Amino acid sequence: MAVLLAQKNQVKVLDLDEIKINSLQHNKSPIHDNEITQFLNDKDLNLSATLNPEEAYANTEFVIVATPTNYDPVSNYFNTASVEAVVKQALEFAPAASIIIKSTIPVGYTRELRETLGIDNLMFSPEFLREGKALLDNLYPSRIILGAETDAAKDFANLLMDGAIKAADEIDVLFMGSTEAEAVKLFSNTYLAMRVAYFNELDSYCETHSLSTEHIIQGVSLDPRIGSHYNNPSFGYGGYCLPKDTKQLLANYEDVPSTLIKAIVDANTTRKDFIAESIVARQPKVVGVYRLTMKKDSDNFRSSAVQGVMKRIKAKGIEVIVYEPALKEAHFFHSEVINNLDEFKHKADLIITNRMESALDDVAEKVYTRDLFATDS
Numbered sequence: 001m002a003v004l005l006a007q008k009n010q011v012k013v014l015d016l017d018e019i020k021i022n023s024l025q026h027n028k029s030p031i032h033d034n035e036i037t038q039f040l041n042d043k044d045l046n047l048s049a050t051l052n053p054e055e056a057y058a059n060t061e062f063v064i065v066a067t068p069t070n071y072d073p074v075s076n077y078f079n080t081a082s083v084e085a086v087v088k089q090a091l092e093f094a095p096a097a098s099i100i101i102k103s104t105i106p107v108g109y110t111r112e113l114r115e116t117l118g119i120d121n122l123m124f125s126p127e128f129l130r131e132g133k134a135l136l137d138n139l140y141p142s143r144i145i146l147g148a149e150t151d152a153a154k155d156f157a158n159l160l161m162d163g164a165i166k167a168a169d170e171i172d173v174l175f176m177g178s179t180e181a182e183a184v185k186l187f188s189n190t191y192l193a194m195r196v197a198y199f200n201e202l203d204s205y206c207e208t209h210s211l212s213t214e215h216i217i218q219g220v221s222l223d224p225r226i227g228s229h230y231n232n233p234s235f236g237y238g239g240y241c242l243p244k245d246t247k248q249l250l251a252n253y254e255d256v257p258s259t260l261i262k263a264i265v266d267a268n269t270t271r272k273d274f275i276a277e278s279i280v281a282r283q284p285k286v287v288g289v290y291r292l293t294m295k296k297d298s299d300n301f302r303s304s305a306v307q308g309v310m311k312r313i314k315a316k317g318i319e320v321i322v323y324e325p326a327l328k329e330a331h332f333f334h335s336e337v338i339n340n341l342d343e344f345k346h347k348a349d350l351i352i353t354n355r356m357e358s359a360l361d362d363v364a365e366k367v368y369t370r371d372l373f374a375t376d377s
Contacts, residue, residue: 111178199217
């Protein structure tokens with residue numbers, strides 16, 4: 001978002017992480033994203049980065065809150081304390097600015113926070129980004145949604161369109177209430193999780209009955225009403241958004257009759273159980289986990305499905321080793337991290353990977369994966 005807007009506007013990035021700020025100050029991306037790296041290197045961006053709130057908020061017209069929220073399984077809600085803290089800080093240093101929450105939050109949160117703080121300059125705008133392709137998805141947005149119908153909301157939508165490569169007349173822009181916008185985010189991600197869960201259960205059926213998953217998925221996906229996206233089997237849906245968003249949506253259904261949303265959440269647990277049982281049935285002594293990330297070309301392994309599989313097979317007494325270049329530690333949850341790939345391949349008698357990569361071609365005979373189409377979506 002910062003890089004997108006810094007093409008034509010002055011943008012100041014504020015963070016608590018000194019390493020991230022230092023990276024941006026040296027035109028280096030703090031996250032793995034090819035387009036962000038390219039823009040920081042090649043574009044003339046009006047972008048600065050600081051740890052100082054007063055400096056960041058000075059003369060600000062728009063404050064974009066992208067603070068992470070964590071799902072709390074005890075309360076069945078996102079922990080939004082950091083979002084509220086940033087909003088209050090923005091109000092302290094830039095009380096006249098329009099504040100746009102981009103963090104994923106519970107349905108109804110923006111309205112409640114406006115009422116609690118007694119303000120009307122706060123809105124929500126969901127983002128629809130793929131991991132590792134965040135800037136690309138802003139340059140070519142599927143849609144722009146603003147949880148407000150104010151002049152400030154229209155101005156912000158125009159800023160987003162102005163920074164995009166996709167023509168403005170080809171971008172769908174929707175203005176609605178903040179609560180409806182929050183619901184759009186959760187329902188969108190839960191639908192994607194449902195597709196992942198559906199094709200994973202199709203794969204479990206085929207594995208159990210010795211059928212070709214690939215042939216059946218190809219036949220199903222040729223129906224234009226279904227399509228060929230999000231149909232590649234995996235160890236389960238994971239990453240930063242889908243696990244917590246599905247659980248958050250389920251929590252919002254506490255007083256609403258439903259069965260499907262809970263089934264989507266439960267299906268992910270069932271899939272990891274099935275994958276783990278399939279691995280254990282091969283009776284390996286040492287299982288090598290090749291990458292903890294959910295997707296290719298990613299450095300993010302938050303809530304990755306393979307971690308759930310790891311826990312299950314370790315509970316059966318099987319030794320697990322990990323190859324993960326993004327890790328600097330020698331151990332990951334008491335499993336040895338081996339970042340010499342040749343040593344890793346030699347020591348593991350079974351290698352599991354959520355997504356197949358060419359680096360494993362020479363040991364393909366001992367690789368277990370459900371990746372059929374070499375795609376993340």
